[in-house]
Amino acid sequence: MSYVGVIEVGRVEVGPSHFPKRPAPSNSSSSRINLSRTYAIKSCSVSSRNLGQCYYKKSSGCKCKLGWSSQPLPGLRHHFRVQSSASEAVLTSQSDFRKILVGNEKIGVLLLNLGGPETLDDVQPFLFNLFADPKPLAQFISVVRAPKSKEGYASIGGGSPLRQITDAQAEALRKALCDKDIPAKVYVGMRYWHPFTEEAIEQIKQDGITKLVVLPLYPQFSISTSGSSLRLLEGIFREDEYLVNMQHTVIPSWYQREGYIKAMATLIEKELSTFPEPQKVMIFFSAHGVPLAYVEEAGDPYKAEMEECVDLIMEELEKRGITNSCTLAYQSRVGPVEWLRPYTDETIIELGQKGIKSLLAVPISFVSEHIETLEEIDVEYKELALESGIKHWGRVPALGCEPTFITDLADAVIESLPYVGAMAVSNLEARQPLVPLGSVEELLAAYDSKRNELPPPVTVWEWGWTKSAETWNGRAAMLAVLALLVLEERPMPRRLI
Ligand SMILES: C=CC1=C(C)c2cc3[nH]c(cc4nc(cc5[nH]c(cc1n2)c(C)c5CCC(=O)O)C(CCC(=O)O)=C4C)c(C)c3C=C
Numbered sequence: 001m002s003y004v005g006v007i008e009v010g011r012v013e014v015g016p017s018h019f020p021k022r023p024a025p026s027n028s029s030s031s032r033i034n035l036s037r038t039y040a041i042k043s044c045s046v047s048s049r050n051l052g053q054c055y056y057k058k059s060s061g062c063k064c065k066l067g068w069s070s071q072p073l074p075g076l077r078h079h080f081r082v083q084s085s086a087s088e089a090v091l092t093s094q095s096d097f098r099k100i101l102v103g104n105e106k107i108g109v110l111l112l113n114l115g116g117p118e119t120l121d122d123v124q125p126f127l128f129n130l131f132a133d134p135k136p137l138a139q140f141i142s143v144v145r146a147p148k149s150k151e152g153y154a155s156i157g158g159g160s161p162l163r164q165i166t167d168a169q170a171e172a173l174r175k176a177l178c179d180k181d182i183p184a185k186v187y188v189g190m191r192y193w194h195p196f197t198e199e200a201i202e203q204i205k206q207d208g209i210t211k212l213v214v215l216p217l218y219p220q221f222s223i224s225t226s227g228s229s230l231r232l233l234e235g236i237f238r239e240d241e242y243l244v245n246m247q248h249t250v251i252p253s254w255y256q257r258e259g260y261i262k263a264m265a266t267l268i269e270k271e272l273s274t275f276p277e278p279q280k281v282m283i284f285f286s287a288h289g290v291p292l293a294y295v296e297e298a299g300d301p302y303k304a305e306m307e308e309c310v311d312l313i314m315e316e317l318e319k320r321g322i323t324n325s326c327t328l329a330y331q332s333r334v335g336p337v338e339w340l341r342p343y344t345d346e347t348i349i350e351l352g353q354k355g356i357k358s359l360l361a362v363p364i365s366f367v368s369e370h371i372e373t374l375e376e377i378d379v380e381y382k383e384l385a386l387e388s389g390i391k392h393w394g395r396v397p398a399l400g401c402e403p404t405f406i407t408d409l410a411d412a413v414i415e416s417l418p419y420v421g422a423m424a425v426s427n428l429e430a431r432q433p434l435v436p437l438g439s440v441e442e443l444l445a446a447y448d449s450k451r452n453e454l455p456p457p458v459t460v461w462e463w464g465w466t467k468s469a470e471t472w473n474g475r476a477a478m479l480a481v482l483a484l485l486v487l488e489e490r491p492m493p494r495r496l497i
């Protein structure tokens, strides 16, 4: 039985502090709320966090933070009405809690990731997929780029560890969900290498999943990463009868989640303690870069989310009495087009010139070890730092299967369950600041609506031009890499091309 209209959360105190963001709309049933009274709720869309509070309190009279839709949206299944009528029931037991969230549904979680070549032979075809738009150029670019990439992958053991780590994260998440009484199957869908997203979707269909939570494994949203995967999913969903009818929701980014922030702060705190003078260490956040045009012209929220993420981690550290200085820079640029600044390599040199002696690198845009942590940071940037006068160098490990982090991902999934099937966002303004959720289509529409002023297409790109995020991504990447090819002959270190 679906929980729509069945949730019988008992007495809920509705107070002004629970509605800080939006005033009660005058034309909806919510306008009848008297903020100082206690109400029973029928057919509601309280998030599982709130249900969780009800459950954990195991008593009546618990407080729930409620959100509402100002008007019933077409197709919105879980909007709620607050009524001053009685019919109070109390949600007390774990099984009630689980029943509401799971019912008879088969829940699936689809982890989206980029994918990486597992062997050196995979490198060129992997690059082909990465640059596969338009295809004739992808072949050319991947062949030219392959030797350089292979060198990198050879130096980290002959392949990317991404698949293995992501599989381990999927299994850890499954267990964490199970421990929280939410039985779910967890799938891995890579964008550019095995197991491809298409393979994961096939498995999801075979398993008869009825509710799917889509969770990109990138803490911050970028059109080049999560956006690209979601665009692919959108196409797959649209063309498949089973999937069109399968309820789903997307957690587009989760860098603001308390558990993630705390897990990052703990890793930093631990690593700082290995320095001879921890309080003098500069915390150096290094994020994967994107071409500047993504942010300035295509409306990528990546930079804003990254900066907010750094602020939140630093706030958490401050609460723990750690007040080190910090800086944020962007790494891994490809080609000479402008990428997000400041660049990691240039910043390291500048910090050395300013007399900084201790640097702790924190990879922040990705939660697994991969070529850019193991080779670029651990080898190239470390070497550059030592050459630049830095005496003490450290690097925070990627989160991987760190338990606090995995538990938090499980909570994110559980909190998203009431939104499965619901159209929770209709535009960016309507999005909640925390854990904005929505269907793939809705979400992309929200981002697309911000992208009205793309520059006119360059002639060479006119073939197949659209304004979609993924195509824009492909075009910019292509532009960058083509420019790179012009400079390819020059003997420059990887970080400077
Ligand atoms: C948040 C993470 C990432 C962003 C943003 C991103 C943007 C981006 N990347 C390229 C080009 C390449 N990326 C490559 C590999 C790669 N990139 C990420 C993450 C982000 N990329 C990952 C996790 C990986 C796989 C790493 C692994 O271990 O296999 C590569 C191939 C490797 C290499 O040759 O350096 C390229 C090329 C562009 C152009 C871009 C933004 C538009």
Ligand SMILES: [Fe+2]
Pocket: 288
């Ligand atoms: Fe990349």
